Amino acid sequence: MAESSKPAAASGPTPSAASAPKPPNPAFKMLGMPNLRFKLPSRNWMIFFTITGSFTAALMYDRREKRRAQQKWCDLVAHFSKELLPVEQTRRKITVFLSAPPGDGLRTAREHFKEYVKPILVAAALDYQVIEGRKEGDIRAGFAERIRKLRRKAGEPSTVVEDASTEDVVANARIQIGVTEEPGPKGDLVIGRHTWKEYIRGLHEGWLGPLDPPPPPPPADEPSSSPSPDTGISTDGSPVTEEPKKEDADADASASEEKKKENDKPAKPTGPTPAYLSPADYSSQPLPPTFPQSLDGSVPVALPHILGFLNTPIRLYRYLNQRHVAENVGRDVAAMVLASHGRPYREGSFSDVTDGSSPSDDLTTSNASYEQQSILEAEEPEWHKSVHKKDESNPDREREWLNDIVLDPRLASRMHRYVISPEEEARAQRIAEGQEYILGEERPAPVSFWQHVWVKYGYGEDEETLKRKPILGNIDGMDDA
Numbered sequence: 001m002a003e004s005s006k007p008a009a010a011s012g013p014t015p016s017a018a019s020a021p022k023p024p025n026p027a028f029k030m031l032g033m034p035n036l037r038f039k040l041p042s043r044n045w046m047i048f049f050t051i052t053g054s055f056t057a058a059l060m061y062d063r064r065e066k067r068r069a070q071q072k073w074c075d076l077v078a079h080f081s082k083e084l085l086p087v088e089q090t091r092r093k094i095t096v097f098l099s100a101p102p103g104d105g106l107r108t109a110r111e112h113f114k115e116y117v118k119p120i121l122v123a124a125a126l127d128y129q130v131i132e133g134r135k136e137g138d139i140r141a142g143f144a145e146r147i148r149k150l151r152r153k154a155g156e157p158s159t160v161v162e163d164a165s166t167e168d169v170v171a172n173a174r175i176q177i178g179v180t181e182e183p184g185p186k187g188d189l190v191i192g193r194h195t196w197k198e199y200i201r202g203l204h205e206g207w208l209g210p211l212d213p214p215p216p217p218p219p220a221d222e223p224s225s226s227p228s229p230d231t232g233i234s235t236d237g238s239p240v241t242e243e244p245k246k247e248d249a250d251a252d253a254s255a256s257e258e259k260k261k262e263n264d265k266p267a268k269p270t271g272p273t274p275a276y277l278s279p280a281d282y283s284s285q286p287l288p289p290t291f292p293q294s295l296d297g298s299v300p301v302a303l304p305h306i307l308g309f310l311n312t313p314i315r316l317y318r319y320l321n322q323r324h325v326a327e328n329v330g331r332d333v334a335a336m337v338l339a340s341h342g343r344p345y346r347e348g349s350f351s352d353v354t355d356g357s358s359p360s361d362d363l364t365t366s367n368a369s370y371e372q373q374s375i376l377e378a379e380e381p382e383w384h385k386s387v388h389k390k391d392e393s394n395p396d397r398e399r400e401w402l403n404d405i406v407l408d409p410r411l412a413s414r415m416h417r418y419v420i421s422p423e424e425e426a427r428a429q430r431i432a433e434g435q436e437y438i439l440g441e442e443r444p445a446p447v448s449f450w451q452h453v454w455v456k457y458g459y460g461e462d463e464e465t466l467k468r469k470p471i472l473g474n475i476d477g478m479d480d481a
Contacts, residue, residue, distance in 0.1 A: 099133030103384025147206025
């Protein structure tokens with residue numbers, strides 16, 4: 001029995017044979033490929049793959065949803081680009097106001113405009129004009145001067161002599177040849193809370209302020225110092241006056257001439273144009289005769305921007321949630337493009353205080369609150385701390401970004417805001433679900449992923465391009481005939 005059990009035990013698999021590596025594939029071995037053994041990664045590699053994979057998946061999902069949101073709003077307004085205009089008309093133009101965020105440069109605001117605002121304007125084939133500001137006060141000064149220029153053209157008297165700009169030359173040439181603007185509502189897109197504050201300030205300064213610049217402040221009195229000849233004492237005690245040398249006199253004369261030439265040159269402005277009107281004087285200024293009954297509609301657009309190393313978690317969260325910004329900004333820009341539904345800005349209670357002449361021009365607020373004062377207010381706490389510091393050298397200087405928004409009831413009541421109507425909101429939702437497409441068009445057939453890659457990166461062409469290509473036929477055969 002013992003002898004018969006030994007061969008059976010020897011025939012079973014031994015531990016060393018079970019743990020022996022599997023021989024490599026002969027074909028792979030001939031190619032020189034190593035014998036790769038598939039096994040689970042270690043703990044550290046699992047942590048690395050989990051973190052990087054989760055971040056990559058979140059980023060790809062956010063960018064896909066961002067593109068879908070932008071495409072939805074672009075398709076909502078794309079029917080404007082299909083409309084034909086007469087030869088003598090130009091496209092409707094809107095104005096975009098953007099300035100450098102507090103504590104940062106203008107490049108951030110430009111990238112925000114190109115990323116979220118410009119695609120929708122391009123999809124609608126609308127014309128736009130951008131007014132930029134690099135520092136605090138530029139938007140206020142530029143917008144106020146723009147309004148004053150309109151008032152001068154309307155016939156209000158002014159002593160300012162304006163130089164003809166390129167825009168004026170183009171506008172006069174269009175008038176002469178009979179080119180007019182497309183009839184339709186215009187509007188202003190204001191990007192960011194800081195730009196909105198300057199926009200409101202410039203609106204009041206332009207319509208309520210004077211057309212002529214205020215007189216410059218008187219210069220500080222400086223003690224006059226004139227060169228006096230050197231005096232000395234002679235040996236006998238009498239004062240002796242030393243005449244300046246000829247070389248020194250010539251040098252002094254040339255230096256005085258150069259200084260005079262420098263003083264004659266116009267000084268370059270070091271900052272924005274000073275304000276023509278203080279917010280405290282709004283109520284004392286009458287409305288100009290050219291003031292319209294309703295101002296152009298405006299749409300404030302959010303500009304989320306935060307700096308600082310300690311705010312890295314917030315910045316990372318916003319980097320992975322850009323789809324929400326694209327959705328909100330796209331809705332506001334589409335409302336401006338459609339301009340089909342508008343509403344006045346909401347306001348609180350105010351009391352009428354009149355002097356018997358004009359009740360609409362002499363309104364004085366009594367603890368009034370307006371919607372314009374609280375728009376995008378959540379952005380102010382995120383501004384850099386250097387912006388909130390007051391100027392110790394000039395504490396009385398006006399700060400458009402830090403001061404509270406002051407509104408005149410006569411202007412605040414004539415401002416209105418474009419919003420998306422419920423019908424357009426429902427149509428945008430149907431476009432996102434694939435039930436509807438651009439007005440007057442049918443949704444094209446879906447293109448497979450590989451065909452899309454072949455058209456974009458290969459040598460293929462889509463069906464629309466092939467339809468537009470002319471069919472020339474056999475040119476060689478025609479030549480032989």
